Amino acid sequence: MANERPVTRRPGRPRAERPVLTRPAILEAALALVDEEGMEALSMRRLAARLRVDAMSIYHHLPNKAAIVSGLVEAVFATMPPTPAEGPWPDRVRAWARDYRDLALAHPHLVLQIVTDSAAASEATILISEPLYAALEDAGLTAPQIVVAAGTLVDFVNGYALALSPPAADAGAPEADPMGQRLAALGPDQVPAIRRVQAGLGGQSPSGADYFDACLDIIIRGVTPP
């Protein structure tokens, strides 16, 4: 079951009108493969097997593996929903940040590439930033202030998404643990402030969407000049 061998197919150009392989079909299969089995499962051979095709056939449509990954990132960025240009600017900034977070987390195994492969996606990055810039203009900021505010927000969401991305299945690394358990191993006097804060939480820390929104509030509050 592990080795889904491609059916043997006679070499040569296929007779059918519809070509066997196309760039979109390859990217679609690659995205499904990554979503299901993670980034380390994306190899030319396994992708080809999924497409029931010889591994080398892919090179006729995409120059190399890096181009496949770039194509995936590009495709994901294209799914960013349009942010409406109405309403108070803080609401629009918040909506934009949530949309961008959702985009990044829609394909957990791809988060690293989305956040990292900025060269591949930088055109897309600029395109999706437009509503954010528009909202920050409405906040009455100067040009340099807008650049800084937008950068703060993007860097934060990138960092946030990255922290939630699944670990790369490193066998050598210890398992991810909730912070509480690690804390217990640390000795009571090494991290007194952290222990006090943990105690102050009473066992329940802000999590998920609440946490993200609270972080956003900090940045949005800080954006407004005093």
Add this chain to the structure above:
Amino acid sequence: MANERPVTRRPGRPRAERPVLTRPAILEAALALVDEEGMEALSMRRLAARLRVDAMSIYHHLPNKAAIVSGLVEAVFATMPPTPAEGPWPDRVRAWARDYRDLALAHPHLVLQIVTDSAAASEATILISEPLYAALEDAGLTAPQIVVAAGTLVDFVNGYALALSPPAADAGAPEADPMGQRLAALGPDQVPAIRRVQAGLGGQSPSGADYFDACLDIIIRGVTPP
């Protein structure tokens, strides 16, 4: 010159008192290799060649490659300088964020692992966070507010460092371009707000340390409850 072959060495336990291979020596060599040639140059065989040793010898000291990477991240976190617990809390938060940024950027090819491999480093992550928590306590925040503020800051610095990390030499991805050049290719009406901001900058955008400090100012300002 590319293939620095290991000298042939008789198998068996070395006679010398000092063992040929130790965990620290392996990690030191691995860090040098990564710093000089990047993450993709870190292979068991190349690391072994640098240590003038058979590739498999390494497995007697570290269980696998993931453990080497985790060890590197751990070693880097250990270099975090102590933040003084004196002075106004905003200064201490700023100093902490700069130190953490410097730590992350000290080994550019390792940024991705530092920011990503949080499971491996989470004990170290907690340890270095202590002064940040202490400073935020002094700001008079409640426990949940401290958790949110610290998280915002850490996620931001992670995202910031990641954006500055060298691309993984993806041959298929287009070259990284300054934003201005990409903008030109985008058509004047697609991103009007971004174009207006670019024009407002007059060609000089805040960069480097100034940019980072300006971002920090936003977050620190937003942390203080109104």
Add this chain to the structure above:
DNA sequence: ACCTGAACACCGTTCAAGT
């Protein structure tokens, strides 16, 4: 033009063999 399959130069890791 498009698909195939052998081949090359790498990987990480297991395992039996040396001392």
Add this chain to the structure above:
DNA sequence: ACCTGAACACCGTTCAAGT
């Protein structure tokens, strides 16, 4: 205990060959 070297199961990619 520690180091070696062959071997296994993978990689990405090149290239000559098919139609």
